[in-house]
Amino acid sequence: MNSDAMLAKRFAGIADRTDDGDWDDVLRRRSAYRVRQWRGKTSLLLAAAVLAVLIVVGVALAATWGPLSGIGAADHPPRPSDILSGGATADLRQADLSPHDPVDQIGTRLANEARLLGALPDGSKVYAVPSSKGKLCIVVASRAGSCSDPLTHERPVTVTIMRVGPLTGPVLYGAAIDEVRSVSFKVGGIPVTLHVRNNFYAWEGSPDQAQTPISAVTVTFADGSTTIPN
Amino acid sequence: VRIDAQLEQLYRERYVGFRNALTPVVGSSEVARDVVQEAFAQALRDASKLQRRESLAPWVWRIAWRIALHERLRANAAELPQDLGLTTPELASDPELSAVVRSLSARRRAVVFLRYFADFSYAEIADALEIAEGTVAATLAQAHAALRETLTQEEVAR
Numbered sequence A: 001m002n003s004d005a006m007l008a009k010r011f012a013g014i015a016d017r018t019d020d021g022d023w024d025d026v027l028r029r030r031s032a033y034r035v036r037q038w039r040g041k042t043s044l045l046l047a048a049a050v051l052a053v054l055i056v057v058g059v060a061l062a063a064t065w066g067p068l069s070g071i072g073a074a075d076h077p078p079r080p081s082d083i084l085s086g087g088a089t090a091d092l093r094q095a096d097l098s099p100h101d102p103v104d105q106i107g108t109r110l111a112n113e114a115r116l117l118g119a120l121p122d123g124s125k126v127y128a129v130p131s132s133k134g135k136l137c138i139v140v141a142s143r144a145g146s147c148s149d150p151l152t153h154e155r156p157v158t159v160t161i162m163r164v165g166p167l168t169g170p171v172l173y174g175a176a177i178d179e180v181r182s183v184s185f186k187v188g189g190i191p192v193t194l195h196v197r198n199n200f201y202a203w204e205g206s207p208d209q210a211q212t213p214i215s216a217v218t219v220t221f222a223d224g225s226t227t228i229p230n
Numbered sequence B: 001v002r003i004d005a006q007l008e009q010l011y012r013e014r015y016v017g018f019r020n021a022l023t024p025v026v027g028s029s030e031v032a033r034d035v036v037q038e039a040f041a042q043a044l045r046d047a048s049k050l051q052r053r054e055s056l057a058p059w060v061w062r063i064a065w066r067i068a069l070h071e072r073l074r075a076n077a078a079e080l081p082q083d084l085g086l087t088t089p090e091l092a093s094d095p096e097l098s099a100v101v102r103s104l105s106a107r108r109r110a111v112v113f114l115r116y117f118a119d120f121s122y123a124e125i126a127d128a129l130e131i132a133e134g135t136v137a138a139t140l141a142q143a144h145a146a147l148r149e150t151l152t153q154e155e156v157a158r
Helices: A003-014 A023-064 A086-097 B003-026 B029-045 B056-073 B095-102 B106-116 B122-129 B133-157
Strands: A115-119 A125-130 A136-140 A144-148 A160-162 A171-175 A180-187 A190-195 A200-204 A218-221
Touching: A003 B095, A003 B106, A003 B133, A023 B003, A023 B029, A086 A144, A115 A200, A125 A171, A136 A171, A144 A160, A190 A200, B003 B029, B003 B056, B003 B106, B029 B056, B056 B122, B095 B133, B106 B122, B106 B133, B122 B133
Parallel strands: none
Antiparallel strands: A115 A125, A125 A136, A136 A144, A160 A171, A171 A200, A180 A190, A180 A218
16 A cells, blocks of 8 residues: 555544535525625615715805805895996906916906995995905905905904095995894994994995094904904 | 536535545634535635636635634634644544644645545645645655654554
Protein backbone atom coordinates (compact mmCIF):
# COMPACT_ATOMS: atom_id res chain seq x y z
CA MET A 1 0.00 0.00 0.00
CA ASN A 2 1.48 3.35 -0.97
CA SER A 3 1.59 6.21 1.49
CA ASP A 4 -1.27 8.10 -0.20
CA ALA A 5 -3.57 5.10 0.17
CA MET A 6 -2.26 4.57 3.67
CA LEU A 7 -3.06 8.12 4.72
CA ALA A 8 -6.46 7.86 3.06
CA LYS A 9 -7.15 4.74 5.05
CA ARG A 10 -6.05 6.32 8.33
CA PHE A 11 -8.23 9.36 7.76
CA ALA A 12 -11.15 7.18 6.70
CA GLY A 13 -10.72 5.34 9.96
CA ILE A 14 -11.35 8.43 12.05
CA ALA A 15 -13.84 10.15 9.75
CA ASP A 16 -17.36 10.64 10.96
CA ARG A 17 -19.53 8.80 8.45
CA THR A 18 -22.82 10.14 9.71
CA ASP A 19 -24.69 11.81 6.87
CA ASP A 20 -26.74 14.48 8.59
CA GLY A 21 -27.01 16.61 5.48
CA ASP A 22 -30.34 18.28 4.77
CA TRP A 23 -30.78 19.79 1.33
CA ASP A 24 -34.17 21.25 2.26
CA ASP A 25 -32.45 23.20 5.02
CA VAL A 26 -30.05 24.60 2.41
CA LEU A 27 -33.00 25.68 0.28
CA ARG A 28 -34.65 27.33 3.28
CA ARG A 29 -31.48 29.25 4.02
CA ARG A 30 -31.28 30.33 0.40
CA SER A 31 -34.86 31.64 0.61
CA ALA A 32 -33.93 33.59 3.73
CA TYR A 33 -31.11 35.20 1.77
CA ARG A 34 -33.58 36.18 -0.93
CA VAL A 35 -35.86 37.83 1.63
CA ARG A 36 -32.89 39.69 3.10
CA GLN A 37 -31.79 40.75 -0.39
CA TRP A 38 -35.32 41.91 -1.18
CA ARG A 39 -35.46 43.86 2.06
CA GLY A 40 -32.04 45.31 1.35
CA LYS A 41 -33.07 46.41 -2.13
CA THR A 42 -36.34 47.82 -0.82
CA SER A 43 -34.48 49.76 1.86
CA LEU A 44 -32.08 51.04 -0.78
CA LEU A 45 -34.97 52.15 -3.00
CA LEU A 46 -36.67 53.84 -0.05
CA ALA A 47 -33.47 55.63 0.88
CA ALA A 48 -33.05 56.76 -2.72
CA ALA A 49 -36.65 58.00 -2.80
CA VAL A 50 -36.19 59.92 0.46
CA LEU A 51 -32.98 61.42 -0.89
CA ALA A 52 -34.73 62.47 -4.09
CA VAL A 53 -37.52 64.13 -2.09
CA LEU A 54 -34.96 65.93 0.07
CA ILE A 55 -33.14 67.16 -3.03
CA VAL A 56 -36.37 68.40 -4.59
CA VAL A 57 -37.38 70.15 -1.35
CA GLY A 58 -33.89 71.59 -0.99
CA VAL A 59 -33.88 72.92 -4.53
CA ALA A 60 -37.36 74.38 -3.99
CA LEU A 61 -36.24 76.04 -0.76
CA ALA A 62 -33.10 77.36 -2.40
CA ALA A 63 -35.22 78.76 -5.21
CA THR A 64 -37.49 80.59 -2.77
CA TRP A 65 -34.70 81.72 -0.46
CA GLY A 66 -33.15 84.97 -1.61
CA PRO A 67 -32.41 88.53 -0.59
CA LEU A 68 -36.14 89.31 -0.47
CA SER A 69 -36.94 86.45 1.90
CA GLY A 70 -38.45 87.62 5.17
CA ILE A 71 -39.69 90.85 3.60
CA GLY A 72 -43.31 89.89 3.08
CA ALA A 73 -44.20 92.96 1.06
CA ALA A 74 -41.47 92.12 -1.45
CA ASP A 75 -41.43 88.34 -1.35
CA HIS A 76 -44.16 87.60 -3.87
CA PRO A 77 -44.57 87.08 -7.62
CA PRO A 78 -44.15 90.29 -9.68
CA ARG A 79 -47.06 92.70 -9.95
CA PRO A 80 -47.53 95.53 -12.42
CA SER A 81 -46.67 98.05 -9.69
CA ASP A 82 -43.28 96.42 -9.25
CA ILE A 83 -42.05 97.32 -12.71
CA LEU A 84 -39.30 99.90 -12.62
CA SER A 85 -39.51 102.74 -15.10
CA GLY A 86 -37.22 102.63 -18.10
CA GLY A 87 -35.18 105.48 -16.69
CA ALA A 88 -34.74 103.83 -13.32
CA THR A 89 -33.70 100.59 -14.99
CA ALA A 90 -31.19 102.44 -17.12
CA ASP A 91 -29.77 104.12 -14.00
CA LEU A 92 -29.28 100.71 -12.36
CA ARG A 93 -27.57 99.39 -15.48
CA GLN A 94 -25.27 102.39 -15.46
CA ALA A 95 -24.45 101.85 -11.78
CA ASP A 96 -23.66 98.21 -12.53
CA LEU A 97 -21.21 99.25 -15.23
CA SER A 98 -19.22 101.49 -12.89
CA PRO A 99 -18.94 99.78 -9.49
CA HIS A 100 -17.32 101.86 -6.74
CA ASP A 101 -15.24 99.00 -5.33
CA PRO A 102 -12.36 97.46 -7.25
CA VAL A 103 -13.85 94.09 -6.33
CA ASP A 104 -17.50 93.99 -7.29
CA GLN A 105 -19.27 92.52 -4.26
CA ILE A 106 -22.76 93.41 -5.41
CA GLY A 107 -22.99 92.02 -8.88
CA THR A 108 -25.73 93.04 -11.25
CA ARG A 109 -28.90 94.56 -9.80
CA LEU A 110 -31.74 92.44 -11.10
CA ALA A 111 -34.12 95.21 -12.15
CA ASN A 112 -36.69 92.81 -13.50
CA GLU A 113 -37.00 91.28 -10.03
CA ALA A 114 -37.65 94.62 -8.29
CA ARG A 115 -40.51 94.82 -5.81
CA LEU A 116 -42.22 98.03 -4.79
CA LEU A 117 -41.92 98.64 -1.04
CA GLY A 118 -43.43 102.10 -0.59
CA ALA A 119 -42.75 105.74 -1.20
CA LEU A 120 -40.81 108.58 0.41
CA PRO A 121 -42.75 111.56 1.75
CA ASP A 122 -42.16 113.35 -1.56
CA GLY A 123 -43.78 110.51 -3.46
CA SER A 124 -40.63 108.86 -4.85
CA LYS A 125 -41.13 105.12 -5.12
CA VAL A 126 -38.79 102.83 -3.21
CA TYR A 127 -38.03 99.32 -4.45
CA ALA A 128 -36.29 96.28 -3.06
CA VAL A 129 -34.03 94.87 -5.77
CA PRO A 130 -32.00 91.65 -5.39
CA SER A 131 -28.56 91.48 -6.95
CA SER A 132 -26.89 88.66 -8.82
CA LYS A 133 -24.55 88.14 -5.84
CA GLY A 134 -27.34 87.80 -3.32
CA LYS A 135 -27.35 91.34 -1.98
CA LEU A 136 -30.43 93.35 -1.08
CA CYS A 137 -30.56 96.75 -2.78
CA ILE A 138 -32.98 99.47 -1.72
CA VAL A 139 -33.50 101.74 -4.68
CA VAL A 140 -35.27 105.09 -4.90
CA ALA A 141 -36.37 105.34 -8.51
CA SER A 142 -33.95 107.47 -10.51
CA ARG A 143 -32.38 108.92 -7.38
CA ALA A 144 -30.40 106.70 -5.07
CA GLY A 145 -29.67 103.14 -4.17
CA SER A 146 -27.66 101.19 -1.65
CA CYS A 147 -26.98 97.48 -1.25
CA SER A 148 -26.25 95.30 1.72
CA ASP A 149 -26.42 91.69 2.85
CA PRO A 150 -29.95 90.25 3.14
CA LEU A 151 -31.79 91.17 6.33
CA THR A 152 -31.71 88.91 9.36
CA HIS A 153 -33.04 88.99 12.89
CA GLU A 154 -29.72 90.47 13.99
CA ARG A 155 -29.81 93.13 11.28
CA PRO A 156 -33.54 93.46 10.69
CA VAL A 157 -33.66 96.80 8.85
CA THR A 158 -31.83 98.82 6.26
CA VAL A 159 -31.24 102.45 7.17
CA THR A 160 -30.55 105.10 4.56
CA ILE A 161 -30.23 108.79 5.45
CA MET A 162 -30.52 111.13 2.50
CA ARG A 163 -29.43 114.75 2.89
CA VAL A 164 -30.01 116.63 -0.33
CA GLY A 165 -28.90 120.17 0.66
CA PRO A 166 -28.73 122.74 3.44
CA LEU A 167 -32.26 123.95 2.80
CA THR A 168 -33.93 120.57 2.53
CA GLY A 169 -34.93 118.37 5.41
CA PRO A 170 -33.13 115.03 5.84
CA VAL A 171 -34.90 111.86 4.76
CA LEU A 172 -34.50 108.57 6.56
CA TYR A 173 -35.98 105.38 5.14
CA GLY A 174 -35.47 101.66 4.90
CA ALA A 175 -36.84 98.16 4.58
CA ALA A 176 -37.61 95.88 7.50
CA ILE A 177 -38.25 92.18 7.98
CA ASP A 178 -41.75 90.99 8.86
CA GLU A 179 -41.17 90.86 12.63
CA VAL A 180 -40.29 94.54 12.97
CA ARG A 181 -42.97 96.78 14.46
CA SER A 182 -41.23 100.14 14.66
CA VAL A 183 -37.97 102.01 14.26
CA SER A 184 -36.85 104.72 16.72
CA PHE A 185 -34.06 107.27 16.62
CA LYS A 186 -33.23 110.75 17.85
CA VAL A 187 -32.80 113.87 15.78
CA GLY A 188 -30.82 116.41 17.74
CA GLY A 189 -31.87 114.62 20.91
CA ILE A 190 -35.55 114.58 20.01
CA PRO A 191 -36.96 111.04 19.83
CA VAL A 192 -38.78 109.92 16.70
CA THR A 193 -40.64 106.62 16.33
CA LEU A 194 -41.79 105.34 12.95
CA HIS A 195 -44.23 102.50 12.60
CA VAL A 196 -43.27 99.99 9.94
CA ARG A 197 -45.94 99.33 7.32
CA ASN A 198 -45.58 96.77 4.58
CA ASN A 199 -41.96 96.24 5.60
CA PHE A 200 -41.13 99.86 4.91
CA TYR A 201 -40.63 103.06 6.87
CA ALA A 202 -39.74 106.61 5.86
CA TRP A 203 -39.40 109.97 7.60
CA GLU A 204 -38.59 113.44 6.44
CA GLY A 205 -37.26 116.12 8.76
CA SER A 206 -37.78 119.83 8.53
CA PRO A 207 -35.35 122.05 6.62
CA ASP A 208 -33.94 123.37 9.91
CA GLN A 209 -32.83 119.81 10.69
CA ALA A 210 -30.83 119.59 7.48
CA GLN A 211 -27.54 119.35 9.36
CA THR A 212 -28.86 117.97 12.68
CA PRO A 213 -27.21 114.74 13.80
CA ILE A 214 -29.38 111.62 13.68
CA SER A 215 -28.68 108.83 16.16
CA ALA A 216 -28.46 105.12 15.45
CA VAL A 217 -31.84 103.45 15.14
CA THR A 218 -33.41 101.16 17.67
CA VAL A 219 -35.60 98.43 16.22
CA THR A 220 -38.62 97.18 18.14
CA PHE A 221 -39.99 93.79 17.22
CA ALA A 222 -43.62 92.69 17.37
CA ASP A 223 -42.92 90.80 20.61
CA GLY A 224 -41.67 93.99 22.27
CA SER A 225 -37.97 93.12 22.21
CA THR A 226 -35.53 95.63 20.78
CA THR A 227 -32.18 95.66 19.05
CA ILE A 228 -29.75 98.23 17.77
CA PRO A 229 -28.37 96.94 14.48
CA ASN A 230 -24.76 97.63 13.59
CA VAL B 1 -27.80 20.63 -16.23
CA ARG B 2 -28.85 23.67 -14.27
CA ILE B 3 -26.44 24.99 -11.70
CA ASP B 4 -28.98 24.40 -8.91
CA ALA B 5 -29.16 20.74 -9.83
CA GLN B 6 -25.37 20.50 -10.01
CA LEU B 7 -25.06 22.03 -6.57
CA GLU B 8 -27.62 19.64 -5.17
CA GLN B 9 -25.74 16.70 -6.67
CA LEU B 10 -22.45 17.98 -5.25
CA TYR B 11 -24.08 18.40 -1.86
CA ARG B 12 -25.45 14.88 -1.83
CA GLU B 13 -22.12 13.39 -2.93
CA ARG B 14 -19.73 15.49 -0.87
CA TYR B 15 -21.59 16.81 2.16
CA VAL B 16 -19.94 14.45 4.61
CA GLY B 17 -16.48 15.15 3.21
CA PHE B 18 -17.01 18.91 3.39
CA ARG B 19 -18.24 18.67 6.95
CA ASN B 20 -15.36 16.44 8.04
CA ALA B 21 -12.77 18.66 6.39
CA LEU B 22 -14.26 21.70 8.06
CA THR B 23 -14.55 20.13 11.49
CA PRO B 24 -10.84 20.67 12.26
CA VAL B 25 -11.23 24.29 11.21
CA VAL B 26 -14.20 25.20 13.38
CA GLY B 27 -13.63 22.70 16.17
CA SER B 28 -16.85 20.70 16.10
CA SER B 29 -18.87 18.76 13.57
CA GLU B 30 -22.06 20.63 14.59
CA VAL B 31 -20.57 23.96 13.67
CA ALA B 32 -19.01 22.43 10.57
CA ARG B 33 -22.43 21.17 9.51
CA ASP B 34 -23.85 24.67 9.89
CA VAL B 35 -20.99 26.06 7.83
CA VAL B 36 -21.62 23.60 5.02
CA GLN B 37 -25.34 24.41 5.01
CA GLU B 38 -24.61 28.11 4.82
CA ALA B 39 -21.98 27.61 2.16
CA PHE B 40 -24.33 25.74 -0.14
CA ALA B 41 -27.11 28.25 0.51
CA GLN B 42 -24.75 31.07 -0.43
CA ALA B 43 -23.57 29.11 -3.46
CA LEU B 44 -27.19 28.82 -4.63
CA ARG B 45 -27.68 32.52 -4.07
CA ASP B 46 -24.47 33.47 -5.89
CA ALA B 47 -24.60 30.82 -8.62
CA SER B 48 -24.73 33.52 -11.28
CA LYS B 49 -21.28 34.71 -10.17
CA LEU B 50 -19.71 31.36 -10.91
CA GLN B 51 -17.36 31.56 -13.89
CA ARG B 52 -18.20 29.10 -16.63
CA ARG B 53 -14.86 27.30 -16.42
CA GLU B 54 -14.70 27.27 -12.64
CA SER B 55 -15.04 23.93 -10.90
CA LEU B 56 -17.98 23.70 -8.60
CA ALA B 57 -16.48 21.89 -5.60
CA PRO B 58 -13.49 24.22 -5.08
CA TRP B 59 -15.76 27.23 -5.50
CA VAL B 60 -18.17 26.02 -2.84
CA TRP B 61 -15.22 25.11 -0.66
CA ARG B 62 -13.88 28.64 -0.83
CA ILE B 63 -17.28 29.93 0.30
CA ALA B 64 -17.32 27.40 3.12
CA TRP B 65 -13.75 28.24 4.03
CA ARG B 66 -14.56 31.93 4.34
CA ILE B 67 -17.57 31.19 6.51
CA ALA B 68 -15.56 28.74 8.62
CA LEU B 69 -12.71 31.14 9.24
CA HIS B 70 -15.15 33.88 10.01
CA GLU B 71 -16.89 31.55 12.40
CA ARG B 72 -13.58 30.61 13.90
CA LEU B 73 -11.98 34.00 14.09
CA ARG B 74 -14.97 36.34 14.05
CA ALA B 75 -12.66 38.98 12.72
CA ASN B 76 -9.76 38.45 10.39
CA ALA B 77 -11.01 35.84 7.97
CA ALA B 78 -7.76 35.93 6.03
CA GLU B 79 -5.71 34.47 8.82
CA LEU B 80 -5.33 30.75 9.25
CA PRO B 81 -5.63 29.43 12.80
CA GLN B 82 -2.29 27.95 13.80
CA ASP B 83 -3.89 25.16 15.81
CA LEU B 84 -5.96 24.08 12.81
CA GLY B 85 -7.11 20.54 13.37
CA LEU B 86 -4.92 19.87 16.39
CA THR B 87 -7.75 19.79 18.89
CA THR B 88 -10.12 17.62 16.90
CA PRO B 89 -11.38 14.60 18.86
CA GLU B 90 -11.33 12.43 15.74
CA LEU B 91 -7.65 13.08 15.18
CA ALA B 92 -6.91 12.63 18.84
CA SER B 93 -8.26 9.10 18.53
CA ASP B 94 -5.38 8.22 16.19
CA PRO B 95 -2.13 9.40 17.84
CA GLU B 96 0.03 8.51 14.86
CA LEU B 97 -2.11 10.39 12.44
CA SER B 98 -2.32 13.23 14.90
CA ALA B 99 1.49 13.35 14.97
CA VAL B 100 1.57 13.51 11.19
CA VAL B 101 -0.88 16.37 11.15
CA ARG B 102 0.98 18.14 13.94
CA SER B 103 4.20 18.02 11.93
CA LEU B 104 2.64 20.12 9.17
CA SER B 105 2.02 23.84 9.04
CA ALA B 106 -1.59 25.00 9.30
CA ARG B 107 -1.67 25.76 5.58
CA ARG B 108 -0.44 22.26 4.75
CA ARG B 109 -2.90 20.74 7.18
CA ALA B 110 -5.69 22.31 5.18
CA VAL B 111 -4.37 20.55 2.08
CA VAL B 112 -4.34 17.24 3.89
CA PHE B 113 -7.88 17.64 5.23
CA LEU B 114 -9.20 18.51 1.79
CA ARG B 115 -7.45 15.53 0.29
CA TYR B 116 -8.39 12.91 2.83
CA PHE B 117 -11.56 14.16 4.46
CA ALA B 118 -13.23 15.83 1.48
CA ASP B 119 -11.70 13.60 -1.18
CA PHE B 120 -10.60 16.50 -3.33
CA SER B 121 -8.32 15.86 -6.28
CA TYR B 122 -4.99 17.66 -6.46
CA ALA B 123 -6.43 20.05 -9.02
CA GLU B 124 -9.47 20.76 -6.87
CA ILE B 125 -7.29 21.44 -3.83
CA ALA B 126 -5.11 23.79 -5.84
CA ASP B 127 -8.20 25.58 -7.07
CA ALA B 128 -9.87 25.70 -3.67
CA LEU B 129 -6.83 27.01 -1.83
CA GLU B 130 -5.63 29.09 -4.76
CA ILE B 131 -2.18 27.54 -4.79
CA ALA B 132 -0.18 25.74 -7.43
CA GLU B 133 -0.88 22.07 -8.03
CA GLY B 134 2.83 21.43 -7.45
CA THR B 135 2.48 22.90 -3.97
CA VAL B 136 -0.34 20.49 -3.30
CA ALA B 137 1.78 17.59 -4.42
CA ALA B 138 4.76 18.75 -2.34
CA THR B 139 2.59 19.20 0.71
CA LEU B 140 1.07 15.78 0.42
CA ALA B 141 4.51 14.27 -0.19
CA GLN B 142 5.63 15.85 3.09
CA ALA B 143 2.60 14.38 4.83
CA HIS B 144 3.36 10.97 3.36
CA ALA B 145 6.97 11.19 4.50
CA ALA B 146 5.87 12.21 7.98
CA LEU B 147 3.49 9.26 8.11
CA ARG B 148 6.16 6.83 6.99
CA GLU B 149 8.56 8.20 9.58
CA THR B 150 5.96 8.03 12.32
CA LEU B 151 4.97 4.53 11.44
CA THR B 152 8.58 3.43 11.21
CA GLN B 153 9.28 4.83 14.65
CA GLU B 154 6.18 3.03 15.87
CA GLU B 155 7.41 -0.23 14.44
CA VAL B 156 10.87 0.32 15.93
CA ALA B 157 9.30 1.01 19.28
CA ARG B 158 7.45 -2.26 19.08
